[in-house]
Amino acid sequence: MPRKIISLFLLFSFVILFVGCTKYAKQEEIQQLNNLKAEVEQLEKEIKAKEQEKASLQNEISQRDQKLKELQSEKEKVQQRLQQLK
């Protein structure tokens, strides 16, 4: 029985030693990583907003193209009608 307890104690000590010898990141380093993750998250949001802005601008440009086309056609029609009205 005491042998068993000693074995267990040794085993436990070994485990603690094993875990305690591993090198871990410091608190500031963890904070640095968290800041980096937050920055990435912020950048992703900004990119999403910019992509929406880009899509909206492209849409506006296509509307302007359509309007320009209509106005050019209107100009031609006005010229023809003025000829007819003379």
Place this chain on the structure above:
Amino acid sequence: MKRNLILIFSFLIFVSSIFAQEVRMKYEDWQREMASWTAKRDELRGRLDALNSEIDALKKQLADKDAQIKQVQDDIYALVGTTPEGVNEYRQKVADFERRLNELSRLSNEELYERRAEVENLYNDYQALKSDKRVALSEFYDKVMGFESQVNNLINTVKALVKTKEGQVVVAEAIVKETTYTVGTWKKDRDCLWNIAKKPTIYDNPFLWPKIWIANRDKIKDPDLIYPGWVLKIPPKAELSKEERRAANSYYRKKAEKAAGGM
């Protein structure tokens, strides 16, 4: 016994490693994570810069399009010699004209007869609207041109309205469109070309008798001779044409010569 020890050992390793992962991060893992997130951040920064450049270019493109639109719009206004305010003014005129046209179109013949001066003004206003260069704009062209038949119908109807001796307002159909008239007897109807043209429902003007003569040349060889039962064509009311005037003059001349010869 040995087996139990191995089990306990494994359990302890497992528990301690979980504990360490939850609370603390291995330095190697931190380094790996940092490298991965830094790369991601750099890539996102690059994308953001590219997007900003694209957006700037699109904004410039949009401004260029706006300038082009304004230029073409100005060209159109210059063609019809107007400004946006001028277009608004013409739009108001057209709306006002349409309202008056619809109002007059709903009137009964009696009311129209009373307000014939307004119809004539409306007709003149229509000519002015139509001759305005602004009518060439698509916003107005079809609409204003579409008024034409309505305006013409109205003015023709008003011109065709006559007031009988009894004070009734009737449409002289012959004035609106070509129609026919069946000649009655002299004894009963006193029908001759002069009297037929004089009827309020025909021309209400005896001097237009040559119109009936010329329109029925196949039947009427001598305008003094028409026969009961003849169905005469009655052309729409209008001024005498050159041919009709010439025919009338020739008739009056021959009549005068005959009278002079007889004396």
